[in-house]
Amino acid sequence: MRLCFFRRRGTDARPIRRVSALLALALLASHAHLAQAAAPAPTIDLPATNMSGDTSVYREISADLARLAASLPGDGGVAENPGAPGATPIGTATCSACHTQEQLLYSHTTHARAFAAGSGGASAVGSCESCHGPGSLHAGSPTTKGAIISFTHEGGTPVQTQTQACMGCHTGGARQHWLSSVHETRGLSCSDCHNPMARGSPEGLMAKRSINETCAGCHQDVRAKFNRRSHMPLPEGQMSCADCHNPHGSVTKPLLKTDTANGTCYGCHAERRGPMLFEHPPVRENCMNCHDPHGSNQQTLLAAPVPMLCQQCHTAVRHPNDLQTPAGLANGGAPDERLISRACLSCHTTIHGSNNAAGAKFHR
């Protein structure tokens, strides 16, 4: 499929890319030896794995890269690591000399393929340090915490530095409201939920096998609710938490993707949206007045059994305010339709709203 506004790289006529190319050429011309290295055999010999702490061998390779990076505006494609102010880039090939398995697993990920193709301005050679920051200090002293941006437990890198490295590319969009969101203020790192180093989930490079498993790591109580009698179909693989929530932040406290809770519910239950000729105020105002969206021990995600749920508000005269007892069950001494089966909803069936002239009390 080809759309008119998608232009192929290489045939791109956009001025911004032309400027980029010109700048690249100018810089390359000023770095003659780099230009020479750009000849048909682009690879260089890898250094031997060096655990000695002597980084001079890497500096020899990285010096030009460091100069290049320093001459560029902005981040220059290498994440900034305040924990290693003197570090310089060393290139992916150097990293791979030790991190062979990591490289192999990583090669199957979206990031690796994107970088390999130069997508979004990234590059294969810069890919490790695009996220982990310049690696020279780490290469010289691999066990020094914080010498490289680490995204793992006790790696010595503050969470804020980790998230900033990711946000270098992934700012805006779904993360428009990341700052001051509950996950940001609770000190979550991107890599608490994502693992960019291996493809372990069908999408999103999640830390676990799926979005749901990842969320359940912290929200175990919510996961348990999905096992209840009535629930959304998450355990059955038909939905994910992210279908309703945006874990990266939103304009609602529960991180909902829409303006309100009801707006999210209408996403699947558009028939409830109406507006109806006759509305039931708690329905219009908030579905969660009556339903627990994650799971319930009652029918249809109700927060309490009917008719008792209704009787918490409907204390009006005559039939709503009577105490119901087991005598009113179908096999009781005085069967009572207010209690049996659908209870109130047997008559007030259109409780979510009616479009009938005789639907004022949701009978029709």
Add this chain to the structure above:
Amino acid sequence: MKPLQYSPVSLAVATLLMAANTAQAADGSASARVGDLQYGNALDPGGFGAALMQRDLLGYSLLRAGVSRTPTGDLYTAPSPVPEDQGLGDWRYTNGLELGYITQTGDKDAQFFRQYSDWQNGFALSLAWLDMWKPETGDYLEARASYLSEDDNFLRLRVGRYGDFRVEAFYRNMPHTLTTTAFPLWEGIGSDTLTLPANLTPGNSTPADVKAASDAAARTTLRVTRTRAGVSLEGDMGRGFIGYGALTNEQRNGTRLWGGPFFFNYPFVNNGGVMETVRPIDFSTTDVSAGLRRAGKVWRFNTVYSGSFFRNRKTTFTYENPFVIAPVTGTPAAGILTEGQFSLDPNNDAHNLRVELGRTLPQRGDLSLTAALGTMRQNDPIGLNLNCAAPGQVGISGMPFVVNCADWNTPASLSRSTAQARIDTLLLDAKLSFHPTNTFGWHLELRRYDEDNKLRYQAFNPLTGDYGYITLNGSMGTVVPGEMGLFNPNNPAYWSYPAKIGSFPVGYTDTTAELGGDLQMGYRNTLNVTYTFRRYEPDFREVEYTNEHRIQIALTSRQFAGGTLRASYDYATRNGGDYNYFPYASFYAQSLPGFVMPDTANGEASLFAFTTDAMRKFDLSDRDQHKFRLIYTLPVGEATTLSATAHGQYNSYDTQIGRKGDNATGLTLAWDYQPMPRLTLNASASAAFSKMRWANVADNEGLVASDPGNADPTFGGPKYPLANVWNESDRERSLNANLQFTYQWSRTKLDGGYNLNDSRGRLRYDYASISAISATQQAFAATISQFPDTRYRTHSFDLGITQTLSKQWSARLFGRYEHGKFADWHYTGFDTALAYDHRVYTDRGPATDYDAGLVGLMFRYVP
């Protein structure tokens, strides 16, 4: 596989491009689209083929053993081997499929066994996938598919170029079984017209005849299938702008349980009618969205339009009534009530336009502004009061409350023909945050959301001059004199009836202001303190406003034993304006000119007090709330993570009548053990407890003709005496235990799991005196006890063994066994009968005791 190569030229060009081109990584989650982020099924919930997938026994690194941990301390999932890709021209690809045969055993129709899983005996495609990419350009194509049954399957296709564009198309069917034990009385299930079987006469069958027909009804399954298809795209539009859009359609088809009211049966033996019918589901919903975003180093911008268009092919539902509806006066009814009717969900449209703007500020500051305008509209024809045919009549013969069908079964009888319903919404949100030092930050957020309901509808019949509506398909006015539901200032029979003559235009304004601060205390601890003020202003409700003040203190600590503790505590107090227990007077006939107060001196029933003045609805009443949450993740050694989650919420409402309190407390413990990539073991156990309390007061119905007693709302007064007060509580306890394991030898993998759910609900009541109990049940007060507990308990076992047969082939033999028990007093007695006097029900309820299982043999082929 082509290795990644070091190239200074590519580095130089790429880094320059990165600097010059601010196009951001594309993802599909920027829009407000709900749904379709997960494609899986009960056989493979993750949709990743994980069950048949082997583990990479080398783990994540050759430099150290074990599995890496997240910054919090959780263990990442052990990696799977990187599939060997193959070449096709300039493309690389991997593909494969998992196909096999499944057979079920036991009570395979048990509702809970197949609630969202459409298990079938036969061949099943667990997963098929194709993953292609072109390394030089970043072009890619991904396809995934699954097929368990006609109603449980998916196909998703993605094509794109990394960083440039992506197009996604999908088609899927999602099953939802609502009941497998339906015994509908009627014919025509699934249509919009239900007719009685030939041996029943509409409006003139005896309870015995109905019961016989119900007993003979065939068992059927009621289910809904969601068929969704859609396409979405996003792409780099130059200058850093990314455009995106989506078009999705859902066809929702099936049947579900529904009601059917012809007035009370409980106070009127051999009269009235209550039916559980089956309505059709025949929906089509089309959602569209289109947006544009750009994120630079300083500014962020996003705007998105979302539109949703719901269409219902069956907006009217008619069903035949078998029961005789007779006047309590003993006089004949003016007409036989043979049919009832519902207006089903009307077609509706919704539009929403959101604009978001963000700007980076000094001092690591950020400003985020959001505005969203929306509207929801519905203008379907208004359903008619009656569907009986002329020259029929409804009411009680010889009494002044008879209405002519011809006056109420035509659009001319309506004050307007269509709903003209519309709600406009406005969202404004502004958030400002700064971090002036490395250890301190603060934020301020202001939010306002408004729903403006434009609907104004008055129920008036220009043909008769009546206000109000015909109640319960005309049955109420047929049974009880004067209860037709109408007011007419020119008709003495109607001019004192408090009919409901309008609809509440439900709307509200929700305003929130929040001020919060973050204090970094050393490297490992962060303290957050947030104050939030919320003002909620509903339209036409019991209070004009509520104010809530909330303080939250949260601590994130990595101080303790290498673990991560996230703890928060909230205290919130809510109060509001003066409470009006009956704010709806303007929507009742009392508010109209010409309303004549009942002449109680001559025996007319006085207007009743709508409810007691002590009533407080829980969503608006004064409330104190305490809430806490603790999440502790503790790494133990290289291979173990222990985690605990505790939460609690305690609400107390300042009321004597209504919900008085609710609370919920839960604890979960989890153990994740991955000593080596070949072995994983996860176990968790949780317990959750909740309690809800409420009180009510039965009105003294003996005062119906008393004035002023009948109109006295005083709690403890004659109409709502303390002797009629009752209290009730619902306690629920939910236990869940889960165990999963995987062990892999070089060519063989064994995996299994066990899951236990055990929920119990216990309803308890007490009352001040017997007069609190429903009058018809009072005779049994001395012998009745409490309600039986509700129960939902399932044990589920899974076991599978996967064998690598060759480089391309592997096989998996697996089984699942589920044992369930269920009890719910709503269905008590339905195992023997579904018809009781003038009531007939359809759903017998979920199986009370079932054993079900399945066995499958799947083959995985990866070329």
